[in-house]
Amino acid sequence: MSTSIGIVGGGILGAALLHLLTERHPDCSFTLFEKESAPALHQTGHNSGVVHAGLYYTPGSLKATLTRRGVALVKAFAEQHGLPYDECGKLLIATDEAQVHRLEQIAETARANGVPGIEILRTLEQIRRVEPHANGIAALHSPTTAITDYAAITRKLLDLSEQRGAELRFGARVTGVTGSDSGAVVEVGGERLAFDRVIVCAGLQSDRIAKTTGGGRFPAIVPFAGSYYTLAQPKADLVKGLIYPVPDPAFPFLGVHLSRMIDGRVLVGPSAFLSFRREGYSSLSFSLRDSLQIAGTGAFWRFAARNIRSAVQQLEGNTRRAFARQSRDFISGIERRDLLPGTRGVRAQAMRSDGALEEDFVIERSGCVTHVRNAPSPAATSSMAIAEHIADMIDLGAGGSGATGGTSAAEERRA
Known part of the structure; x- marks a missing residue:
């Protein structure tokens, strides 16, 4: 048998x-x-379709090892079966000197993980060879970061x-x-x-x-919702690939970034808020069972206590005007009217008993x-x-x- x-x-x-x-x-x-x-x-x-190169993950971790192997497998499968795959590249753009130092640390991690082609761009001229309309004082370029469906x-x-x-x-x-x-x-x-x-x-x-x-x-799974706007034309044509901020180690999630998708849309976002429903793709989604489970988890309250500053910043920045303002750190001229309603996803984030994210x-x-x-x-x-x-x-x-x-x-x- x-x-x-x-x-x-x-x-x-x-x-x-x-x-x-x-x-x-x-x-x-x-x-x-x-x-x-x-x-x-x-x-x-419900994601942006990014094929991550493995820039941030601790060398030797499952994430680092399996991401690098995964990139090769996804690319080969997409090419074999005629599915879309575009190595549009990714820039992590620094807007102050403290971020430049973090870029150098990320570059070291990426190289330790075997990410090919990693380069730190140290002038605006170099940045604009990759993203002709971008601003910043330095950037990390990952040319093989891709998008797919x-x-x-x-x-x-x-x-x-x-x-x-x-x-x-x-x-x-x-x-x-x-x-x-x-x-x-x-x-x-x-x-x-x-x-x-x-x-x-x-x-x-x-x-x-x-x-x-x-x-x-x-x-335990604690769901976090991420809502995006879609960048309207002609502003969407100003973004060639993926433009990300430099991660701040004090905060658990990335800030607003601009992501070209395989269908040509450019997403702006996401926000990062607790979701009151595990599979809720509307801002009004609510599940009593899911909400009570979160509220009854001491680990979540320990996490919340450590991230009050981040939560306040998210609340202050969760408006169309704020998303536009943060986008202008990287691409000049983006206004509130350029951001159209977009998509929403929910991330299944596992949390340890001490409130730390897994x-x-x-x-x-x-x-x-x-x-x-x-x-x-x-x-x-x-x-x-x-x-x-x-x-x-x-x-x-x-x-x-x-x-x-x-x-x-x-x-x-x-x-």
Whole structure:
């Protein structure tokens, strides 16, 4: 009898896993469960499409290693299947001397991670050779940072998997997963379906499903919403690629940046606010269950206490006028009227019990069940490499004893 594999989640990570495993193990049987009517309707379909090069991530971390591998895999897959992929490049622009020093530190990290072509531009003339309308006193240039369409990639991954015999079950909400050393059971739509292995890539619901398997309360998902404006023409033509601020280590999220998308739009943003609904893509979205869970998490209040200054700045800067003002730090002439209503996404950010944000990817195993507990950006970039990592972790031989125990690299470093 062939080994049976269940995958929970129809975003790009679940799709990448299914594609890789059906390719590696054609004699196994595969079923993917997705609660929505189509794939890529949450984080995968609500992002800017950036293929991150790996500038910021701690060398040796899962994020750093899997991002660099992921870039190569995403690029090769897109080119092989005629999907859009544009190495438009990225500038991190400094507007004061303190930021120039941070640029140099980021350049060192990027080079340690193997990011090709990293260069610090030290004059406005050099900056404008890359972005002809940009301002700044210095910039870090990453010429291979790219943009793509992750939803299109997800659909193609699933199409290829289905052609190999995988079963795709949409509209199938998984309410629990239980496992042992000998197998696992997926609870979906009143059914209890048995598998030899189950891999859960549930994104915004990952902590809830992990707890049904006996996983710990932490890392807990705290949703953060990011809202963008779209830059109107003719101002959008002033942006060639990706223009980012220099990250401030005192704040947990990046400030406003300008991002050209694969469809030609230029996004301005995002804001970064707590979302009162895990899958809420409207500013009025609210879930009592989600809100009570946040309010009842002491870790969140510890995080909030440490980030009051950031929260105040976000509140003060969360207006169209403020977004335009911050955009003018990089491109002159952007006015409030140039910013049109844009998109909104929700980031599944995992938080530790002490209120610190989980910085690395977290993958846990419990018997024959593997859970992806934290995979925020750059998880889309890293998706195919994360799939390789998980495929190498699990044992698809008979019996299942090889999948028992184990922790992620991130957990080993915390221990």
